[in-house]
Amino acid sequence: MRDKVLIGYGQGFWGDSILGPVRLVREGPLDYLALDYLAEVTMSIMQKLKGRNPKAGYATDFIAMLSRVLPEVHRKGIKVIANAGGVNPSACLDAVLDLAKKQGIKGLKVGIIEGDDILVRIPELLQSGHMLANMDDGRALSGVQDRILSANVYIGAFAVAECLRQGAQIVIGGRLTDPALVAGPMIHEFGWGPQDFDKLAAGTMAGHIAECGAQCTGGNFTGWRDVKDFVRIGYPIIEASPDGSFVVTKHEGTGGLINRETVISQLLYEMGDPNRYLGPDCTADFTSARIEEIGKDRVRLSAIKGGPATPTYKVSISYLNGFKTTGQLTVSGPDAVAKARLCAEIVWGRLALDGCTFEEHEKIVEIVGAGVCHEGIAKPTDPPEVVLRMGVKCNDEDKVDRFGMEIVPLVTSGPPGVTGFAGGRPKATDIVGYWPALLQKDQVKTRVRVEVT
Amino acid sequence: MAKVKLSSFAFARSGDKGDGSNVGIFVKTRADYELIKKVLTVDAVKRHFHGICKGTVTRYEAENMLALNFLLRDSLGGGGSESLKTDAQGKTHGLALLEMEVER
Numbered sequence: 001m002r003d004k005v006l007i008g009y010g011q012g013f014w015g016d017s018i019l020g021p022v023r024l025v026r027e028g029p030l031d032y033l034a035l036d037y038l039a040e041v042t043m044s045i046m047q048k049l050k051g052r053n054p055k056a057g058y059a060t061d062f063i064a065m066l067s068r069v070l071p072e073v074h075r076k077g078i079k080v081i082a083n084a085g086g087v088n089p090s091a092c093l094d095a096v097l098d099l100a101k102k103q104g105i106k107g108l109k110v111g112i113i114e115g116d117d118i119l120v121r122i123p124e125l126l127q128s129g130h131m132l133a134n135m136d137d138g139r140a141l142s143g144v145q146d147r148i149l150s151a152n153v154y155i156g157a158f159a160v161a162e163c164l165r166q167g168a169q170i171v172i173g174g175r176l177t178d179p180a181l182v183a184g185p186m187i188h189e190f191g192w193g194p195q196d197f198d199k200l201a202a203g204t205m206a207g208h209i210a211e212c213g214a215q216c217t218g219g220n221f222t223g224w225r226d227v228k229d230f231v232r233i234g235y236p237i238i239e240a241s242p243d244g245s246f247v248v249t250k251h252e253g254t255g256g257l258i259n260r261e262t263v264i265s266q267l268l269y270e271m272g273d274p275n276r277y278l279g280p281d282c283t284a285d286f287t288s289a290r291i292e293e294i295g296k297d298r299v300r301l302s303a304i305k306g307g308p309a310t311p312t313y314k315v316s317i318s319y320l321n322g323f324k325t326t327g328q329l330t331v332s333g334p335d336a337v338a339k340a341r342l343c344a345e346i347v348w349g350r351l352a353l354d355g356c357t358f359e360e361h362e363k364i365v366e367i368v369g370a371g372v373c374h375e376g377i378a379k380p381t382d383p384p385e386v387v388l389r390m391g392v393k394c395n396d397e398d399k400v401d402r403f404g405m406e407i408v409p410l411v412t413s414g415p416p417g418v419t420g421f422a423g424g425r426p427k428a429t430d431i432v433g434y435w436p437a438l439l440q441k442d443q444v445k446t447r448v449r450v451e452v453t
Numbered sequence: 454m455a456k457v458k459l460s461s462f463a464f465a466r467s468g469d470k471g472d473g474s475n476v477g478i479f480v481k482t483r484a485d486y487e488l489i490k491k492v493l494t495v496d497a498v499k500r501h502f503h504g505i506c507k508g509t510v511t512r513y514e515a516e517n518m519l520a521l522n523f524l525l526r527d528s529l530g531g532g533g534s535e536s537l538k539t540d541a542q543g544k545t546h547g548l549a550l551l552e553m554e555v556e557r
Binding site: 040041136220221222223261264265266267268269270271272273274275286287288289290291321324326363364366368372373374375376377378389391392393431432433434436 | 465467469470471477479501503504516517518522530532533535537538544545551
């Protein structure tokens with residue numbers, strides 16, 4: 001058994017910089033490269049793409065990234081763990097195999113994890129009494145059943161470890177939890193079992209720290225003035241040990257900052273109850289961790305405690321929930337705020353003249369530059385210009401489009417100083433609703449398949 | 454004792470939990486931790502976010518991090534892709550909390 005394993009996290013979300021993973025591979029030692037390509041909305045987009053083309057529905061960004069580093073990854077023996085499979089891991093597998101063949105890489109083992117996608121099983125599950133009720137408000141799923149776009153179970157780290165055990169160098173999953181991408185390699189390397197709750201909790205906590213990429217290495221840090229060289233910001237590396245302790249660090253010579261504060265900042269991110277952070281493999285007690293700076297850009301966590309997981313998996317379901325659009329204009333001073341307010345009144349008034357009205361909760365007016373993000377907290381000022389941002393949402397697509405037509409006329413038929421209309425008339429787009437639910441674990445079986453070039 | 458902004462000695466990070474905002478704040482010393490535990494009551498935070506938070510506020514403590522974590526329900530205009538807000542994920546709410554003035 002190795003006494004230390006280096007797990008880098010190169011992609012914090014779908015759309016993160018391609019430089020993260022590329023530089024993790026090139027700029028220093030690395031054993032594993034973990035990559036997160038999914039968000040709640042992503043799965044519905046991918047199901048739509050797969051509906052049109054059975055070979056689509058995975059993160060093509062992953063292939064673009066691999067095309068840059070695959071020879072080096074193969075030569076150095078770096079293992080890659082990614083949830084890039086989206087709703088079509090087997091198509092993603094084919095794309096990676098094709099790429100490897102094109103690049104003349106022989107003997108590359110690529111594995112996939114399937115079983116998270118339960119979209120086609122929804123009717124059967126509902127019929128056999130699994131309600132998949134909305135975790136936030138208790139609503140029954142049957143009420144939106146005809147509008148469901150995607151449904152995926154959050155799969156844990158043991159499926160990743162199994163794929164590694166079968167020899168895969170590249171592991172492709174669908175909806176794996178973000179922390180599982182880090183905890184999976186630890187389970188595989190250190191032989192942890194399903195009852196090793198303290199160690200699994202440590203793996204989960206390590207994954208939570210790393211899962212947003214540069215957000216633990218100085219990105220989005222409120223002490224941002226202390227962060228050097230944002231351009232070359234280093235992505236996180238978890239230096240894991242068999243006893244569950246680990247060090248958060250980054251490659252030498254990279255930019256950014258790792259100290260107690262940047263790590264704690266990320267621990268708090270979307271944390272919920274710190275005593276009981278829930279995951280598919282365990283619960284983790286974030287309040288148990290000892291957190292200490294042990295060197296420059298090195299923070300060690302130890303003594304982490306965990307407990308058994310719940311008997312259910314979390315399920316992420318997306319569904320069509322109406323239409324929305326937003327549009328914006330720039331309004332210059334003097335009196336920018338007052339004129340922007342007047343512009344908004346004019347839009348609602350003209351729409352009403354044409355018989356088009358919206359409920360209060362269906363519309364929004366934001367005067368960006370006058371305290372939108374910190375509403376009720378920022379003090380009123382007299383900015384030289386503001387951006388007027390207006391939007392609506394409802395079930396009637398035509399009404400949403402009608403709204404979009406009344407923004408640009410303000411340039412010539414409202415108060416003076418209205419400009420900056422770019423990007424065309426705002427059009428109605430689908431609202432993809434998010435439906436979190438729970439499903440008994442015995443209803444889900446994951447499958448692993450490994451192929452070689 | 455003088456009136457100072459929390460931003461002069463505390464750190465924060467925020468993000469979404471459904472239609473709720475998760476706002477974490479922490480400090481570097483035990484004395485400051487006792488201070489924010491006393492000052493940042495559920496009511497005080499709810500009042501500070503009166504223009505943003507339309508639901509209830511829950512507070513958690515994490516002493517090992519000298520941190521408090523707040524869940525501000527009904528703060529994101531529907532949350533995620535359903536929200537029309539610029540900050541639909543509460544990314545800026547940590548900084549908003551740091552704007553609060555306290556006696557220190």
